[in-house]
Amino acid sequence: MQIHSAIADLRAALKKRDRIVFVPTMGNLHAGHISLMEQARAHGDTVVASIFVNRLQFGPNEDFDKYPRTFQADCDKLAAAGVDVLFAPTEADLYPEPQEYVVEPPAIQNILDGEFRPGHFRGVATVVLKLFNIVQPNAALFGKKDYQQLMVIRNMTRQLALPINIIGGETVRAADGLALSSRNGYLSEAERTEAPRLYRLLNEIRIAIRSGETDTVKLEKSAVATLDSAGWKTDYVAVRQQSDLAMPKGANTPLVVLAASRLGSTRLIDNIEV
Numbered sequence: 001m002q003i004h005s006a007i008a009d010l011r012a013a014l015k016k017r018d019r020i021v022f023v024p025t026m027g028n029l030h031a032g033h034i035s036l037m038e039q040a041r042a043h044g045d046t047v048v049a050s051i052f053v054n055r056l057q058f059g060p061n062e063d064f065d066k067y068p069r070t071f072q073a074d075c076d077k078l079a080a081a082g083v084d085v086l087f088a089p090t091e092a093d094l095y096p097e098p099q100e101y102v103v104e105p106p107a108i109q110n111i112l113d114g115e116f117r118p119g120h121f122r123g124v125a126t127v128v129l130k131l132f133n134i135v136q137p138n139a140a141l142f143g144k145k146d147y148q149q150l151m152v153i154r155n156m157t158r159q160l161a162l163p164i165n166i167i168g169g170e171t172v173r174a175a176d177g178l179a180l181s182s183r184n185g186y187l188s189e190a191e192r193t194e195a196p197r198l199y200r201l202l203n204e205i206r207i208a209i210r211s212g213e214t215d216t217v218k219l220e221k222s223a224v225a226t227l228d229s230a231g232w233k234t235d236y237v238a239v240r241q242q243s244d245l246a247m248p249k250g251a252n253t254p255l256v257v258l259a260a261s262r263l264g265s266t267r268l269i270d271n272i273e274v
């Protein structure tokens with residue numbers, strides 16, 4: 001696996017490569033990321049991954065400084081997964097001057113996670129567009145665990161007419177249902193035991209809707225109450241339309257249940273399509 005940190009070196013390395021498939025990450029790779037790398041191979045000839053902890057998408061009181069950085073272990077995993085090229089820029093490589101030109105996503109950036117993480121999706125969209133411009137992939141893969149992120153990136157790619165096929169990868173879960181996430185490593189042993197409750201509740205909401213329950217607000221409130229009485233601090237549990245993450249309008253609209261809640265100081269997000 002080739003590793004490049006400078007934009008010019010990466011561009012030179014990719015110049016003669018065909019059908020590039022790109023998987024951007026912030027590192028601390030787990031089986032969810034590796035599953036995206038493995039799926040990538042089916043969509044092109046050259047698999048490019050990136051590792052960059054993007055300061056722009058972290059709020060001032062968030063975990064940018066403590067975000068786990070495990071570069072050597074990540075490289076070993078990527079090489080074993082058959083990744084051809086790794087782009088691992090430093091902040092000086094990617095942001096040699098203050099990033100004043102940014103991508104400002106529309107109203108979707110202010111709902112759900114965006115309400116609780118102001119500026120987060122601006123930071124994500126900006127770095128992803130910049131990475132797309134550098135790597136110039138034909139296709140790119142993102143995990144469905146970050147459902148709203150995937151939608152922001154899909155919409156940006158479509159509206160800006162980027163010639164990139166955006167592919168969503170299914171969430172990979174531990175045996176007890178907890179969605180794999182780099183932030184799971186922050187959980188204490190007791191919190192890790194408690195954490196699968198989030199997915200169990202999402203699943204219960206899904207089952208209730210499939211069984212004919214239409215009062216989605218009642219389902220949301222009940223899940224928040226259950227979480228909070230078990231010691232969580234919940235930002236939201238929300239039943240939304242898959243197409244635009246708006247409140248459900250009318251029957252037979254495909255739905256998704258999304259949640260974000262804190263266990264101790266760790267904020268977990270998850271979702272399930274109904």
Ligand code: PAF
Nearest residue numbers: 024025026054124127146
């Ligand atoms: O999902 C992530 O790891 C990040 O948000 C991404 C897409 C790599 C942008 O920094």
